Amino acid sequence: MTETATAPPRAVTPDVMRPGGLAAFTAVYAGQLARARFARGPLLFVASLQSLGILLLLRGVVHHDPARTTSAIVAGSTVLVVAFVALNLLAQRFGALKASRALDYYGALPVGAGPVVLGTAASYATFTIPGALLTCIVGVAMYGLSFSQVWIVVPVVVVAGIAMSGLGAAIGLLAPRAELATVAGQLAMTAVLFLGVIPPSHLPVVARTVREIVPSMPAVDVLADALRGSLSWWAVGWRLAVTLAWGLVGLAIAARAFRRACAR
Amino acid sequence: MSESGVVSAAVLDVRGVVKTYRGATTPANDSIDLEVNAGEVFGLLGPNGAGKSTLVRQLAGLTRPDRGSITLFGRDIGGDAGAAASYVAYLAQDEPALDELPVGLAVETTARLRGLARAQARTATTQLLDELDLGAVASRPLRKLSGGQRRLACVAAALAADRPMLLLDEPTTGLDPVARRSVWAAIDRRRAERGTTVVLVTHNVIEAETVLDRVAILDRGRVIACDTPGRLKARVSDDVRLDLVWRRTPPTRDPTVDALRPRADVDGLRWSIRLDAAAAREALGRLMTGSTLEALDDFTLATATLEDVYLALGGRDDDLERE
Numbered sequence: 001m002t003e004t005a006t007a008p009p010r011a012v013t014p015d016v017m018r019p020g021g022l023a024a025f026t027a028v029y030a031g032q033l034a035r036a037r038f039a040r041g042p043l044l045f046v047a048s049l050q051s052l053g054i055l056l057l058l059r060g061v062v063h064h065d066p067a068r069t070t071s072a073i074v075a076g077s078t079v080l081v082v083a084f085v086a087l088n089l090l091a092q093r094f095g096a097l098k099a100s101r102a103l104d105y106y107g108a109l110p111v112g113a114g115p116v117v118l119g120t121a122a123s124y125a126t127f128t129i130p131g132a133l134l135t136c137i138v139g140v141a142m143y144g145l146s147f148s149q150v151w152i153v154v155p156v157v158v159v160a161g162i163a164m165s166g167l168g169a170a171i172g173l174l175a176p177r178a179e180l181a182t183v184a185g186q187l188a189m190t191a192v193l194f195l196g197v198i199p200p201s202h203l204p205v206v207a208r209t210v211r212e213i214v215p216s217m218p219a220v221d222v223l224a225d226a227l228r229g230s231l232s233w234w235a236v237g238w239r240l241a242v243t244l245a246w247g248l249v250g251l252a253i254a255a256r257a258f259r260r261a262c263a264r
Numbered sequence: 265m266s267e268s269g270v271v272s273a274a275v276l277d278v279r280g281v282v283k284t285y286r287g288a289t290t291p292a293n294d295s296i297d298l299e300v301n302a303g304e305v306f307g308l309l310g311p312n313g314a315g316k317s318t319l320v321r322q323l324a325g326l327t328r329p330d331r332g333s334i335t336l337f338g339r340d341i342g343g344d345a346g347a348a349a350s351y352v353a354y355l356a357q358d359e360p361a362l363d364e365l366p367v368g369l370a371v372e373t374t375a376r377l378r379g380l381a382r383a384q385a386r387t388a389t390t391q392l393l394d395e396l397d398l399g400a401v402a403s404r405p406l407r408k409l410s411g412g413q414r415r416l417a418c419v420a421a422a423l424a425a426d427r428p429m430l431l432l433d434e435p436t437t438g439l440d441p442v443a444r445r446s447v448w449a450a451i452d453r454r455r456a457e458r459g460t461t462v463v464l465v466t467h468n469v470i471e472a473e474t475v476l477d478r479v480a481i482l483d484r485g486r487v488i489a490c491d492t493p494g495r496l497k498a499r500v501s502d503d504v505r506l507d508l509v510w511r512r513t514p515p516t517r518d519p520t521v522d523a524l525r526p527r528a529d530v531d532g533l534r535w536s537i538r539l540d541a542a543a544a545r546e547a548l549g550r551l552m553t554g555s556t557l558e559a560l561d562d563f564t565l566a567t568a569t570l571e572d573v574y575l576a577l578g579g580r581d582d583d584l585e586r587e
Binding site for chain 2: 017018027100106107108109110111
């Protein structure tokens with residue numbers, strides 16, 4: 001008598017779909033942009049208002065100072081808008097996402113940490129553009145600076161946006177608690193405010209040293225030079241490259257922290 | 265991108281899974297063994313803290329087991345957290361990441377992040393919103409919706425882009441009966457048309473009895489029973505539940521009341537007693553004819569439920585839902 005062994009029933013593994021890196025980035029970016037439009041409008045208004053307020057306040061104090069001082073004030077105030085949103089608000093956002101286990105949503109989707117961090121950071125950086133441009137143009141007009149090279153504000157805001165959002169994302173994802181992410185984000189923004197708005201020549205030596213390592217400062221200096229009409233292309237390239245490098249380091253650290261937070 | 269291969273008909277195979285959270289003295293999951301077949305609606309039933317959500321999080325690749333293996337469609341996902349995401353759609357108890365997104369965009373973004381192109385994702389979103397009757401709130405952010413609508417929107421996001429397995433952690437919590445029915449209809453449709461496998465967490469026994477093909481009952485991190493609801497209930501089929509509601513403090517010195525008292529699960533003036541059917545009939549007969557009748561406000565006699573199975577098998581918490 002022969003016995004035929006019955007093979008266990010077999011089924012085909014289903015096809016799976018995963019978005020490519022760019023598609024995932026685009027989806028996260030579009031979603032976050034819409035979210036910010038619905039939920040963050042008032043805060044974006046405050047970000048611009050804060051910088052415009054600083055311009056107005058300092059106008060009464062320094063309007064007779066040379067262009068070196070006034071251009072630094074306008075450039076610092078412009079980049080402050082970027083820091084408020086892309087650094088401070090993004091640090092808070094990632095801190096809150098981590099604390100509320102909201103990262104699970106992304107952890108359960110077939111997307112890498114990179115597109116999620118980049119998409120979110122890019123959306124916050126994008127939202128800084130109108131406020132930063134407005135601040136810069138109002139500042140140039142208010143302080144009687146040169147409009148001839150004001151276009152440089154566009155690459156400056158983009159690069160500073162990358163740097164600030166990288167730093168903000170890293171702070172938010174590395175902070176052990178949401179409250180600490182908020183505090184760290186606000187402290188970092190305060191540093192950008194003081195070290196950016198006050199011209200380097202007016203700072204004490206220690207603060208000047210610290211200023212050298214704040215990622216957004218090379219971008220502030222590029223914009224300040226442009227507003228005085230004294231751009232050096234070599235300096236523009238070098239300084240924006242340094243700022244960009246800071247941003248990429250921050251984003252890489254944030255992506256790693258994101259992966260660790262998802263894989264608990 | 266797509267991948268193909270061949271696996272056994274059991275699409276999910278969980279072997280000896282142990283998970284203890286840092287700082288905890290007892291494991292959240294303790295030697296869990298389970299097998300879920302293709303196209304099955306499989307339930308995890310148990311009280312709060314039984315380890316259901318921990319298990320589902322491991323199935324979704326969000327938490328790594330300390331020991332044991334989890335094989336999904338032939339792939340070991342215990343050591344590869346990202347692998348599960350290709351096959352499963354996971355619905356958590358709450359989705360704070362979607363809170364501030366409009367409903368339509370939440371579903372569309374989820375569909376795109378599962379690999380649909382933008383146009384396909386838009387079409388799928390429109391269909392899903394129609395299916396779950398969410399069209400009227402498509403442009404409203406989730407956090408501005410009622411609890412039930414919000415949950416329904418999260419279910420819609422989970423159903424986006426048709427994954428072969430749905431992992432749903434209490435999908436119908438907070439839903440009204442109409443929404444609840446539309447969720448089950450949507451899940452059934454996917455099972456019938458695409459062979460979707462569903463693993464869901466519930467602590468609602470009625471839901472478990474009506475929608476599940478098989479159910480694993482969890483208690484304190486362990487599977488204490490796993491079978492069809494019908495076969496599980498057959499294990500305690502001789503038992504019925506006698507529920508008594510008293511108008512005032514139950515009378516003392518009545519032999520029937522005194523005999524029931526030590527066996528009763530007491531909640532104020534409500535007593536719930538599990539008895540074999542003959543004993544329950546006899547006790548009820550005596551209560552209806554004796555002087556205790558005037559102290560009795562209401563009573564019900566019901567056949568065994570999965571809750572009775574849970575308790576009969578040694579379950580120690582009694583917070584399963586009966587609604």
